[in-house]
Amino acid sequence: xxxxxxxxxxxxxxxxxxxxxxxxxxxxxxxxxxxACELASQHASESRFRGMHSATxxxxxxxxxxxxxxxxxxxxxxxxxxxxxxxxxxxxxxxxIDAGLLTGDLPVNAYLDNHLSKWADSSDSxx
Amino acid sequence: MGGGRVSATxxxxxxxxxxxxxxxxxxxxxxxxxxxxxxxxxxxMMKLAEKYADAxxxxxxxxxxxxxxxxxxxxxxxxxxRNFWTTALSFFASGHEDQEEDDPLExxxxxxxxxxxxxxxxxxKNIAMIEQAIEKLPARQREAFLLRYWEELDITETAAxxxxxxGSVKTHCSRAVHTLADxxxxxxxxxx
Numbered sequence: 001x002x003x004x005x006x007x008x009x010x011x012x013x014x015x016x017x018x019x020x021x022x023x024x025x026x027x028x029x030x031x032x033x034x035x036a037c038e039l040a041s042q043h044a045s046e047s048r049f050r051g052m053h054s055a056t057x058x059x060x061x062x063x064x065x066x067x068x069x070x071x072x073x074x075x076x077x078x079x080x081x082x083x084x085x086x087x088x089x090x091x092x093x094x095x096x097i098d099a100g101l102l103t104g105d106l107p108v109n110a111y112l113d114n115h116l117s118k119w120a121d122s123s124d125s126x127x
Numbered sequence: 128m129g130g131g132r133v134s135a136t137x138x139x140x141x142x143x144x145x146x147x148x149x150x151x152x153x154x155x156x157x158x159x160x161x162x163x164x165x166x167x168x169x170x171x172m173m174k175l176a177e178k179y180a181d182a183x184x185x186x187x188x189x190x191x192x193x194x195x196x197x198x199x200x201x202x203x204x205x206x207x208x209r210n211f212w213t214t215a216l217s218f219f220a221s222g223h224e225d226q227e228e229d230d231p232l233e234x235x236x237x238x239x240x241x242x243x244x245x246x247x248x249x250x251x252k253n254i255a256m257i258e259q260a261i262e263k264l265p266a267r268q269r270e271a272f273l274l275r276y277w278e279e280l281d282i283t284e285t286a287a288x289x290x291x292x293x294g295s296v297k298t299h300c301s302r303a304v305h306t307l308a309d310x311x312x313x314x315x316x317x318x319x
Binding site: 004010014016021036047 | 147257300
């Protein structure tokens with residue numbers, strides 16, 4: 001017995017019966033199929049929406065590559081300038097202090113002497 | 128991009144339209160209940176759409192069959208639990224002497240009532256007999272037979288869907304064909 005041939009003969013007869021399914025059965029199958037396709041469509045939209053949002057920033061950067069590089073360079077220049085400026089000010093301040101110390105009436109050691117500080121505080125409070 | 132989505136949904140629609148009737152018949156052979164069979168097919172369609180709509184389309188037939196067979200097995204499990212509780216409750220409700228009348232196997236055997244000649248003639252003689260013969264096959268033989276020959280899965284794919292070895296698939300198929308041949312020969316249709 002050729003099993004394959006026999007099985008196909010049986011199932012050919014069964015295939016023919018598929019055309020005779022009742023209308024209410026066919027309607028339910030169609031409804032189920034439509035619901036499934038709708039669900040698949042919703043899932044596809046959701047995943048596309050998520051993908052769009054994650055890709056937006058990357059796409060924008062790619063499109064405005066030159067502008068982005070320009071902005072980054074300008075920011076670096078400004079930051080460098082501010083740092084250079086602030087370091088220059090510190091040096092000037094130190095120079096002023098040194099000049100004040102050297103041109104003052106008191107010797108430099110007087111500013112480091114705790115006794116002098118106490119004496120200055122007490123004379124302030126006495127006045 | 129939108130066009131691609133529409134065509135993907137269209138492909139899914141075409142695929143489901145192609146397999147839905149056979150899927151329904153498979154489920155109906157297995158569970159012998161039209162409404163339950165329709166529910167099973169609907170569940171299988173929804174699961175395929177929800178989880179595998181993005182999968183390559185050539186994988187859909189195997190995935191759908193796997194989902195469908197799992198849904199049928201889930202139905203069997205639920206029925207088993209339901210039958211257990213129904214039997215247990217009726218045992219307590221009607222007393223010990225009635226327990227043999229509620230043997231679940233009797234309900235399974237009751238489909239033999241369809242051998243009634245009047246029913247066979249009204250439903251389309253040969254096809255009804257073939258359907259009955261397929262219904263009478265043991266579950267695993269029927270599953271292997273329908274997957275292998277009706278869904279045209281190869282032996283490896285059938286084994287993957289059924290969760291058994293390729294040798295078991297061959298054995299189930301062979302036994303199913305011989306049993307069918309005996310049943311149909313006895314009814315005088317489809318000679319070898």
